[in-house]
Amino acid sequence: MTIYETEVPGVGHKFELELDGEERLIVLIHHDGKREVYRRPGENQDSQKLFSLTGKRARQLGSILEGAHFQPIEMDEIQVPLGEAIIEWVDIDSSSPLVGQTLRAANIREQTGVSIIAIQRAEKTIANPMPDTTIEADDILVTLGSRDEQQAFSELVETGSTDTSQA
Amino acid sequence: MAELLLVEIGIALTGIALAGALANRIGLSVIPAYIIIGILIGPNEPSSIGGISLTLVEHREFIDVLAELGIIFLLFFLGLEFSVSQLLADRKRIAKIGSIDFLINFGLGLTLGVVFGYTLLETFFIAGIVYISSSAVITKSLIDNGWVANPESSPILGTLVFEDILIAIYLALLSAVALGEGTALDAAMSVGSAFAFLGVLTVVAWYGSEYVERAFDADSDELFLLRVLGITTLIAGAALTAGLSEAVAAFFVGTAFSGTDHTERIEDVVAPARDFFAAVFFFSIGLTTDITLLANVVWLLLAAILVTTAGKLVSGTLSGQVYGLDRIRSARVGFGMVPRGEFSLVIATLAASVGTGALGSVIPAFTVGYVLLMSILGTVLIQNSDPILDRVPLRLRKSTPE
Numbered sequence: 315m316t317i318y319e320t321e322v323p324g325v326g327h328k329f330e331l332e333l334d335g336e337e338r339l340i341v342l343i344h345h346d347g348k349r350e351v352y353r354r355p356g357e358n359q360d361s362q363k364l365f366s367l368t369g370k371r372a373r374q375l376g377s378i379l380e381g382a383h384f385q386p387i388e389m390d391e392i393q394v395p396l397g398e399a400i401i402e403w404v405d406i407d408s409s410s411p412l413v414g415q416t417l418r419a420a421n422i423r424e425q426t427g428v429s430i431i432a433i434q435r436a437e438k439t440i441a442n443p444m445p446d447t448t449i450e451a452d453d454i455l456v457t458l459g460s461r462d463e464q465q466a467f468s469e470l471v472e473t474g475s476t477d478t479s480q481a
Numbered sequence: 482m483a484e485l486l487l488v489e490i491g492i493a494l495t496g497i498a499l500a501g502a503l504a505n506r507i508g509l510s511v512i513p514a515y516i517i518i519g520i521l522i523g524p525n526e527p528s529s530i531g532g533i534s535l536t537l538v539e540h541r542e543f544i545d546v547l548a549e550l551g552i553i554f555l556l557f558f559l560g561l562e563f564s565v566s567q568l569l570a571d572r573k574r575i576a577k578i579g580s581i582d583f584l585i586n587f588g589l590g591l592t593l594g595v596v597f598g599y600t601l602l603e604t605f606f607i608a609g610i611v612y613i614s615s616s617a618v619i620t621k622s623l624i625d626n627g628w629v630a631n632p633e634s635s636p637i638l639g640t641l642v643f644e645d646i647l648i649a650i651y652l653a654l655l656s657a658v659a660l661g662e663g664t665a666l667d668a669a670m671s672v673g674s675a676f677a678f679l680g681v682l683t684v685v686a687w688y689g690s691e692y693v694e695r696a697f698d699a700d701s702d703e704l705f706l707l708r709v710l711g712i713t714t715l716i717a718g719a720a721l722t723a724g725l726s727e728a729v730a731a732f733f734v735g736t737a738f739s740g741t742d743h744t745e746r747i748e749d750v751v752a753p754a755r756d757f758f759a760a761v762f763f764f765s766i767g768l769t770t771d772i773t774l775l776a777n778v779v780w781l782l783l784a785a786i787l788v789t790t791a792g793k794l795v796s797g798t799l800s801g802q803v804y805g806l807d808r809i810r811s812a813r814v815g816f817g818m819v820p821r822g823e824f825s826l827v828i829a830t831l832a833a834s835v836g837t838g839a840l841g842s843v844i845p846a847f848t849v850g851y852v853l854l855m856s857i858l859g860t861v862l863i864q865n866s867d868p869i870l871d872r873v874p875l876r877l878r879k880s881t882p883e
Contacts, residue, residue, distance in 0.1 A: 320567065320638075321564045321566070322629060322634075322638060323564060323616065323645075324616060324617070325620055325624065325629070328629065328634075342624075342629060342630065345748035345749065345752070346748075346749070350624075352627060352630035357632075358807060360627065361630035361631050362627070
């Protein structure tokens with residue numbers, strides 16, 4: 315993403331921000347602090363003025379945009395570099411064979427390859443649970459592993475074994 | 482006497498304020514409005530309406546001094562806002578479009594002067610007057626119409642940067658020749674000394690910015706304003722005393738500041754003073770204008786308006802193509818360059834100060850008529866460029882995105 319800056323003599327500075335495709339956002343900062351924001355949909359179209367702000371308002375808007383007041387977790391956008399691995403949230407049904415077992419006894423890592431990185435139990439979260447933690451009904455297990463490993467784990471949760479040949 | 486003077490100044494300033502408000506209301510540039518109010522309430526025709534005297538303001542020395550400060554600070558800001566970085570970053574294209582603009586429009590000005598039988602010096606004045614576009618009117622129109630956020634703003638602003646340098650050189654040369662004694666040797670001497678003086682100023686501007694930075698580090702805006710006004714006026718006055726162009730000296734003082742961190746503060750603190758002085762300058766132009774003289778230059782005026790509007794349309798369109806713009810945008814560059822204004826009037830003021838032959842009478846009158854019409858025509862053309870371009874035959878149709 316490129317930002318172009320040009321001086322506009324007698325007026326101030328102009329910044330052009332490339333958006334998707336040909337679309338551009340243009341911000342004109344006047345010497346007196348006034349900001350004008352334009353949007354240009356495409357190379358051959360004209361810029362439309364979106365709004366103008368005083369310097370003070372512009373700084374307020376800027377801090378909102380920066381997320382200084384509220385930082386949403388963008389679930390769809392979450393990009394944790396985990397290589398092949400993905401994080402899954404798996405509900406433990408009361409009928410699951412794993413209910414009542416400790417993590418050590420369930421031997422999940424050996425059987426499936428996924429690691430249990432947290433357990434969400436009602437309102438609280440047990441991060442990095444110890445091997446002697448018991449799995450209870452209605453727990454949500456937060457697991458880390460590749461797609462195949464996650465697949466094997468959901469088999470284990472449902473049937474108590476990872477042998478899928480009988481299914 | 483003093484109380485009478487105060488009332489006159491009050492009338493003048495109120496008139497300027499009202500004219501400016503009216504121009505703003507109808508979406509036109511304030512420059513022609515200031516001139517027109519000067520013509521109306523000044524000592525020249527029309528001096529009465531239905532037997533009631535319209536001469537509310539006499540032409541006085543006090544107004545002349547403020548007007549002179551207007552010229553100095555217009556040029557000071559031109560130097561201050563002169564973007565060396567932009568010029569260097571885009572020098573190839575700016576040199577190209579600047580040359581196109583100069584050759585076509587200055588050339589047309591020379592042609593006009595020769596065809597209408599003016600002397601060589603007068604012709605050079607006319608050429609400068611019709612060549613130089615108005616930074617003030619153009620940048621305001623660009624913002625009002627949203628073009629500033631479009632690609633066509635690049636060649637328009639680039640051409641203005643080039644014109645800014647050229648006008649400094651042109652004024653330096655012309656004032657040296659025009660104010661010189663007349664023999665070739667004297668002219669050469671005064672041109673030489675002019676450039677020596679400007680050379681010193683340039684060196685100071687280039688190497689002294691750190692010193693300027695420190696010297697102007699005032700805590701309060703009041704002291705800062707006084708320092709900037711003081712030093713600029715002092716250097717410009719010294720230049721004028723030495724027989725050089727005070728406007729060019731002010732331009733270089735401005736460039737000395739442009740390399741410092743004071744630029745933003747000057748824009749904040751000094752710009753209102755500039756606006757005030759400049760408004761009085763345009764008003765005083767109106768005061769000194771004898772519109773009855775326009776009858777003598779009516780054909781020159783008509784020819785100049787037709788030819789130089791076409792000239793800017795052509796040179797602007799070519800400049801747009803240098804920047805690789807489509808036909809519509811290139812044509813807009815042409816429309817954008819049409820307004821003429823403050824710098825043409827600065828040249829006319831120089832002509833009036835020489836005061837010989839046509840320079841002292843018809844050329845200033847011609848310039849006022851020309852600027853009035855061109856600043857209004859240019860603004861109207863920019864505002865209505867889309868409907869105009871839509872009527873132009875197929876070859877100017879908007880290109881569709883591939």
